[in-house]
Amino acid sequence: MPMTITEKILAAHIGKEAVCPDDFIEARVDIALGNDVTAPIAIREFESFGAKEVFDRDRLVLVPDHYAPNKDIKSAEQCKILRDFARKHKITHYFEIGSMGVEHALLPEQGIVLPGDLIIGADSHTCTYGALGAFSTGIGSTDLAAVMITGKIWFRVPRSIKICFTGELNPWVSGKDLILYTIGKIGVDGALYMSMEFTGPTITALDMDSRFSICNMAIEAGAKNGIIPPDETTLQYVTERAKREYTVYQSDSDAQYHQEYSFKTEEIQPQVALPPLPENSKSVEELEDIVIDQVVIGSCTNGRISDFRQAAKILKGHKVDPRVRLIIIPATQNIYKQAMEEGLFSIFLDAGAVISTPTCGPCLGGYMGVLAAGERALATTNRNFIGRMGHLESEVYLSNPAVAAASAITGKISHPKEVISSIAKEAKKT
Amino acid sequence: MKKIIGKAWKYRDNINTDEIIPAKFLNTSDPKELAQHCMAGIDEGFTKKISLGDIIVGGQNFGCGSSREHAPWAIKEAGISCVIAKTFARIFYRNAINIGLPIIESKEAAEEIQEKDIVEVNLDAGKIINRTKKKEYQITAYPEFMQKLISAGGLLNYISSKMQRGRAKG
Numbered sequence: 001m002p003m004t005i006t007e008k009i010l011a012a013h014i015g016k017e018a019v020c021p022d023d024f025i026e027a028r029v030d031i032a033l034g035n036d037v038t039a040p041i042a043i044r045e046f047e048s049f050g051a052k053e054v055f056d057r058d059r060l061v062l063v064p065d066h067y068a069p070n071k072d073i074k075s076a077e078q079c080k081i082l083r084d085f086a087r088k089h090k091i092t093h094y095f096e097i098g099s100m101g102v103e104h105a106l107l108p109e110q111g112i113v114l115p116g117d118l119i120i121g122a123d124s125h126t127c128t129y130g131a132l133g134a135f136s137t138g139i140g141s142t143d144l145a146a147v148m149i150t151g152k153i154w155f156r157v158p159r160s161i162k163i164c165f166t167g168e169l170n171p172w173v174s175g176k177d178l179i180l181y182t183i184g185k186i187g188v189d190g191a192l193y194m195s196m197e198f199t200g201p202t203i204t205a206l207d208m209d210s211r212f213s214i215c216n217m218a219i220e221a222g223a224k225n226g227i228i229p230p231d232e233t234t235l236q237y238v239t240e241r242a243k244r245e246y247t248v249y250q251s252d253s254d255a256q257y258h259q260e261y262s263f264k265t266e267e268i269q270p271q272v273a274l275p276p277l278p279e280n281s282k283s284v285e286e287l288e289d290i291v292i293d294q295v296v297i298g299s300c301t302n303g304r305i306s307d308f309r310q311a312a313k314i315l316k317g318h319k320v321d322p323r324v325r326l327i328i329i330p331a332t333q334n335i336y337k338q339a340m341e342e343g344l345f346s347i348f349l350d351a352g353a354v355i356s357t358p359t360c361g362p363c364l365g366g367y368m369g370v371l372a373a374g375e376r377a378l379a380t381t382n383r384n385f386i387g388r389m390g391h392l393e394s395e396v397y398l399s400n401p402a403v404a405a406a407s408a409i410t411g412k413i414s415h416p417k418e419v420i421s422s423i424a425k426e427a428k429k430t
Numbered sequence: 431m432k433k434i435i436g437k438a439w440k441y442r443d444n445i446n447t448d449e450i451i452p453a454k455f456l457n458t459s460d461p462k463e464l465a466q467h468c469m470a471g472i473d474e475g476f477t478k479k480i481s482l483g484d485i486i487v488g489g490q491n492f493g494c495g496s497s498r499e500h501a502p503w504a505i506k507e508a509g510i511s512c513v514i515a516k517t518f519a520r521i522f523y524r525n526a527i528n529i530g531l532p533i534i535e536s537k538e539a540a541e542e543i544q545e546k547d548i549v550e551v552n553l554d555a556g557k558i559i560n561r562t563k564k565k566e567y568q569i570t571a572y573p574e575f576m577q578k579l580i581s582a583g584g585l586l587n588y589i590s591s592k593m594q595r596g597r598a599k600g
Contacts, residue, residue: 024574
């Protein structure tokens, strides 16, 4: 029976030849993830269940990244629950600050999640790891508790949607723009309960960082998982990191899809999603002057090294508009170090940005850049819901790092070419 | 199954979990504390206006966004007996089933029930009854696997009874 990559991975994890969409299955989990917001509930449920040991101490990953370094006493207590549990159960992959990073940047970087894996995480953006050719999805804390006890989870096998991109990317367009454009076309529930499989020559030409951005936001279309079948780029990324065996799956050419979309990248310019939903995406050039108070470059969507390289390209030799606060948040310690060593930090600091330790912080309105009433932010994060970054009367717009950097300089939402062409003009004058 | 009856509180499409429980309240996982801030991102007076057993009626994609189980916990602990919506976001849906919060997809009922209508839900009979409008709606039965979860009272109870059966057999 022809199957999609998602169906093949799910079948392999119940020890069967095949699964069909809408089947209910109880599947074996390779990696389970929790953070300082979701794991405390899972730990409480695990303990009240009377469980004594976790299913596999090498396969449960605990990352205090949302409110760490601890933002207040209550957060400190949540983080302590993780730390105490990790010590008691000798959890291999517990990441204390100093090694901690934003989970969905950290796990791939550390080679913890691999192609062909079945991964669940008590965080909706767990779908990020689909970029590696894994089945990966967000679940809640009780689900996580159940996996911590049994190593298994129930699923309904999702129907698959195929999204094919062809053509070369326009200048300053990256994976973030492709996914914002897609969500704009299909809507925030356009892939509800389904699997989004991204394919086509454009995807093949993308680096891993862009692929992570795309799969990261599959949840913003309601999807169960986003997935990109592995290719040379994937394997190159994985081979230098993997410490265990993994399996590469591909969709059969005659696999069944519930829906198919085909997008031409020539039509896709840098995108901005207007509040209050990620589906409100428009080309930057379509927007009237939108003045901003804050720019955040970071998060599990766009906090990777290529994101900061893009931002630095724009910011080099410029100053952030005095009315704008620019917050840069490298997603992991390694990305932080690499950005520093490449000289990106000097560019950011000279421009007037602040650089934060890795944290989810402002993305969910936690800390490290919360908005007041009436304020407006442009962020490279993934959600622009009402009040997402602070006060209910504040606003969040979403974009890629290049647009975010350009906008920090101009003080309003701007296409990178506005800033780049002004550099060229300055150079001509002198 | 416990009887479900209460006043309906109606919301628009795409109610997200940030609206159900904003992140500023996520530095705790105590359900009682979470319940005090239920719907604080969309309806700040919510906890004051509701009575025990009331029902939330949403539109499409109810519970989208974050995986925070704090959202269904806040709703359940606030005393809401059931959530009816046109469609649910998948993580919210499974979280609600897993913690034993009754949750029903019904396009027709979600469309037609008005704010403050008195609504009864009879899960055994598979019916939503709008007492105010005197109208009944059939509920599509849950898939068999989910019926087991619901009748066990949630995921961990289901696992517990399965393990006990396993031990009894062994």
